[in-house]
Amino acid sequence: MPVTTIGGQEVHVDDEGFLTEYDEWSEDLAKELAASIGIAELNDEHWKTIAFLRSDFKEQGETATLRRVSAVGGIPTKSLFQLFPKKPARKMSYVSGLPKPAGCI
């Protein structure tokens, strides 16, 4: 498993660069991850999404899909496209230190 250094911290990632260790993630790291993919600043809505994804992952064992973030997490799909432009499912997972969603919808 590759190890990479982000914001001065060594983290384990998969071949694409998604974090593989749930506990290596921190809020400070999230800011670095976001910045590295062009999201300059994380606002309250970003944090709300990240918090839902992390707690849902802990309970479900897999990353929530966009539909689940909107239906269960209460964050509208339209907002997700603004918060994590173009590829929200993948980007929100990346910033939250989680794998890509496994579900289709």
Place this chain on the structure above:
Amino acid sequence: MTDAPIVPDFGDDDEDRKISFVCSKGTLDMAYPGLIMASGALELGIETHIFFTFWGMDMINKKTMGNLKFTPVGNTSMPVPAAMAPLPGMTTFATHKMKKQMDDLDIPDIPTFLEHLQDMGCHLWACKMSVDMFNLTEDDMLDGLDGILNVGEFMEIIEGAQTMFI
């Protein structure tokens, strides 16, 4: 090690990818595949168009969209003897069972699914000829439909797109 950090390539610069689905069937089992694939495309930021035609109009007709049926008749994939498939109640039973399976997988019903696609920026088009054939007006069809197109107009819109016919 001074290697650059490993960061996923989200391919944001690939601006030109475009996909379209032609949905021509009005049964529950044939309605889902196009919508699920469209959803997958939209999640990847791909410009997505769906053109509803013929029986696919049932997917966007307010009167029928929430009540699509699934029938084992003529379906060789169903574990139901062919002679039993047309019996009264079989379609209702099979429809109920499929809806339950979808629900168990957290897959929404057709009207909710279409709304979800619209929230993701999906373009939904109705076929002009089908609209005329079934005597429909825009009021009969789901809210937020992008428009009614003839085939020529649709061809112009999907220039350069990958297209799937369902």
